[in-house]
Amino acid sequence: MPTTLVVSNRKGGAGKTTVSVNLAAALAALGRRVLLVDLDSQSHCAMGVGIKVGKTTPTSHDLFRSQEARLAAAILPTAFPNLALVPADPLFEHGSGRRDEGLLAQALAEEEITTAFDVVILDTPPSLDILLLNALMAADWVLVPYVPHPLSFEGVRQLTRVLFKIISGPNQGLKLAGFLPMMAAEHIRQHRAVNSDVARQFGDLRILPGIRNDIRLAESFGAGKPIHYYAPQSRAAEDFAILAAVITEKVWNS
């Protein structure tokens, strides 16, 4: 069975998609067979791996529209080794569709997926909707990127309330991989303050080594390549390699 990791934060622009695409590519570069599933109709994961989603391209959202849809039918290879994508449908309206929280877990349990991949990474929309619930129900681990900003701490708090509900009920196997500071700089006082708030509330060990501010991450989406390939010498590529190693240790070696 693949390990499923959901990247989530209620707050928009917290770095979910940046982390999903680049952690997926970094784990794939280490030899894991990775399936990146985009559940956000902004459909940015496809852009990040250089894929164009056309009107007739099958997507993750088909699952929420039709009983007949199969996730495996929407898997696309990418130009990068060991990395495949299920794109999102830019026309999907969040809040619409089938109301079943178990659809994604069921779809990921199909043999075509369980035999072909070691890791599934789920990118989620910035909302607490049925798609997010599906992702939390399907996942083994949850990773929460946040920009160390006071407003973002509130987003983390809202998400953790939902997480505790899921962990204490319908998906008791869900574990917290950690909180991931994005664009953090130790010399910025506010960043230090928010990071220590998160540490105080959730424990030091819950905070992962962060991803520093690097404009090349934004550029890499324009170029359609994960940072590992777009700018292998950049500090963001270095940070994502460290994150992939830490996640590997946590998920497979502990």
Ligand SMILES: Nc1ncnc2c1ncn2[C@@H]1O[C@H](COP(=O)(O)OP(=O)(O)OP(=O)(O)O)[C@@H](O)[C@H]1O
């Ligand atoms: N470490 C970083 N350094 C520089 N820019 C970054 C970094 N992380 C993210 N960004 C930029 O911040 C913006 C938001 O990131 P991203 O799209 O990954 O967030 P998101 O949480 O997926 O947003 P949404 O909630 O809209 O889905 C993007 O323009 C991205 O390029």
Ligand SMILES: [Mg+2]
């Ligand atoms: Mg996003």
